Amino acid sequence: MAALGIVLLAGTLAALAQTATFDFTGHWTGSAQQTRKSPMAIAANFATGTAPQTFTGMFFASTGEGTTLHCTANGKQKRHDQVKTRLAPCDDGSTILLRGKLDPTAQTIKGHFLRVKHGKAKTGKFMLVKGPSPMGAFVDDPERSAP
Numbered sequence: 001m002a003a004l005g006i007v008l009l010a011g012t013l014a015a016l017a018q019t020a021t022f023d024f025t026g027h028w029t030g031s032a033q034q035t036r037k038s039p040m041a042i043a044a045n046f047a048t049g050t051a052p053q054t055f056t057g058m059f060f061a062s063t064g065e066g067t068t069l070h071c072t073a074n075g076k077q078k079r080h081d082q083v084k085t086r087l088a089p090c091d092d093g094s095t096i097l098l099r100g101k102l103d104p105t106a107q108t109i110k111g112h113f114l115r116v117k118h119g120k121a122k123t124g125k126f127m128l129v130k131g132p133s134p135m136g137a138f139v140d141d142p143e144r145s146a147p
Contacts, residue, residue: 031127094115
């Protein structure tokens, strides 16, 4: 019976090690590409959420038409470094769901998104990197140096 308890404890500790809390706080930049469309610049500012392994913040996407989409972000780190983020409400009436894999060493999130607007769904891929964006990479980036 004691051996069974040790095995269960070891399994529990292994599961906890796989979900070590990552600090999402800070500025993230990257790109997203809707299926069969040109890539667009994206950025986010995240802060620690109210529960463990959660985060909140703002998300921005350059639409390529000279405008920027703004969304409220609520995310959660799941088991095995999976990350799910709901972006809503967005100022254009859309809801975006990001589902990706966190690489804590490289401080990146890569995955897929689903954007629903007026009942129509569009999908694509995205990548976010923690840290300031390169100058000029994102028009509305508050950390970008003015020319």
